Amino acid sequence: MMSEDAAIHLDNLKDALIQFARQFKPGRDSDINYGPYLRDLLIHTATNYEKLKEELDDIPEIEYKSLYIFLPGNVPMVFFEVLPISVIFNIKTFFKYPRNEKRLYDAFITYLSSKYSVYESFFKGQYMGHLEAERKIDQFDFVFFFGSENLLPILQRTGKPFKFFGPGYSIGIAFSYINEDFVRDVLYFDQQGCLSMKFLFYQKPGIREYTIKTFKSLSSLIPPTNEFSKDRFLYKLLSASRYGEILYQSEDSAIIEMHEDTLPDTTLPDRTLILKQIHREEDIPGFLGQKSSLIQAIATAEPLKLKLLKSYASFITDFGRLQYQPYNFFFKKGVNLHNIFREDNNDYKMAENI
Numbered sequence: 001m002m003s004e005d006a007a008i009h010l011d012n013l014k015d016a017l018i019q020f021a022r023q024f025k026p027g028r029d030s031d032i033n034y035g036p037y038l039r040d041l042l043i044h045t046a047t048n049y050e051k052l053k054e055e056l057d058d059i060p061e062i063e064y065k066s067l068y069i070f071l072p073g074n075v076p077m078v079f080f081e082v083l084p085i086s087v088i089f090n091i092k093t094f095f096k097y098p099r100n101e102k103r104l105y106d107a108f109i110t111y112l113s114s115k116y117s118v119y120e121s122f123f124k125g126q127y128m129g130h131l132e133a134e135r136k137i138d139q140f141d142f143v144f145f146f147g148s149e150n151l152l153p154i155l156q157r158t159g160k161p162f163k164f165f166g167p168g169y170s171i172g173i174a175f176s177y178i179n180e181d182f183v184r185d186v187l188y189f190d191q192q193g194c195l196s197m198k199f200l201f202y203q204k205p206g207i208r209e210y211t212i213k214t215f216k217s218l219s220s221l222i223p224p225t226n227e228f229s230k231d232r233f234l235y236k237l238l239s240a241s242r243y244g245e246i247l248y249q250s251e252d253s254a255i256i257e258m259h260e261d262t263l264p265d266t267t268l269p270d271r272t273l274i275l276k277q278i279h280r281e282e283d284i285p286g287f288l289g290q291k292s293s294l295i296q297a298i299a300t301a302e303p304l305k306l307k308l309l310k311s312y313a314s315f316i317t318d319f320g321r322l323q324y325q326p327y328n329f330f331f332k333k334g335v336n337l338h339n340i341f342r343e344d345n346n347d348y349k350m351a352e353n354i
Helices: 003-023 037-055 077-088 102-115 130-139 149-158 182-191 205-221 230-243 283-294
Strands: 066-070 092-097 123-127 142-146 162-165 169-174 197-202 244-249 254-258 272-277 295-300 315-317
Touching (some): 003 037, 003 077, 037 077, 066 130, 077 102, 092 102, 102 123, 130 149, 142 149, 149 162, 169 182, 169 283, 182 197, 197 205, 205 244, 205 272, 230 254, 283 295
Parallel strands (some): 066 092, 066 142, 092 123, 142 162, 169 197, 169 295, 254 272, 295 315
């Protein structure tokens, strides 16, 4: 493929992904039983490929010919969102799959290659253990790494140039209004990934009551995947409840209201919304402390009221739209097509409890 043909390849990806999404069946094409929302998100991502053609002017040339990508587990959209980077820069790509995503990713690569033979050897991937994955790094020119800082020593030992996309989370802010769509922000993908809402900050007591009532009514419509562990959920919920009040609990979801002035150092359960009442916007970074720097996106119906937190988030969107990311969002704030292959400086903050 030639880099000047990037627009054509983006069109190919878009058409293939839309058709793949329309015929996608979780039981047949994936090991994890994601809900119907995955199909909607795939189509949204495909339309983003079209919009990316607006960003192709003055894209820098890169010296790298091969790319190795460590994909995160239980966040399948990252695979589809990184595909256009490969074709725009004409860089052959190998994916290190997480344990239970092989069938989904291979299904799309096979479908794409059946429609356009030029991609038969362009995208490849497999699941490997960490030792095997580390040995394979030497075969590639550049590495994208999605995951925990605990595995960063693997990259640092290789000496390969890399871009690191670490942990993060998203929040909701309801000064005076919220709607039922926030439930999707919390429960899609079992609240895995940096675009899932972990915290909802509110001002008026009526929002608290509406949130509890709505979550209780609608959470059963987005059931957990087969990867969700109820035992782990209950254990983490019990631990987190020491720092707040459980306002709602089912066998696979919950709401906790935190009364502490600062975020406790505890591991938060999945499929659990943390409520925190605030009096002003400045209370939010005060509560989150150092973890404020890990905010990825903000859901709110009142974006014009945000002043301070605009500088924290990669993007701000409506409730229910956190997973529907903008076309020019590349996994963390400040990254774009002009600098995505600029090597990171390895200066990271730990965030094990998010």
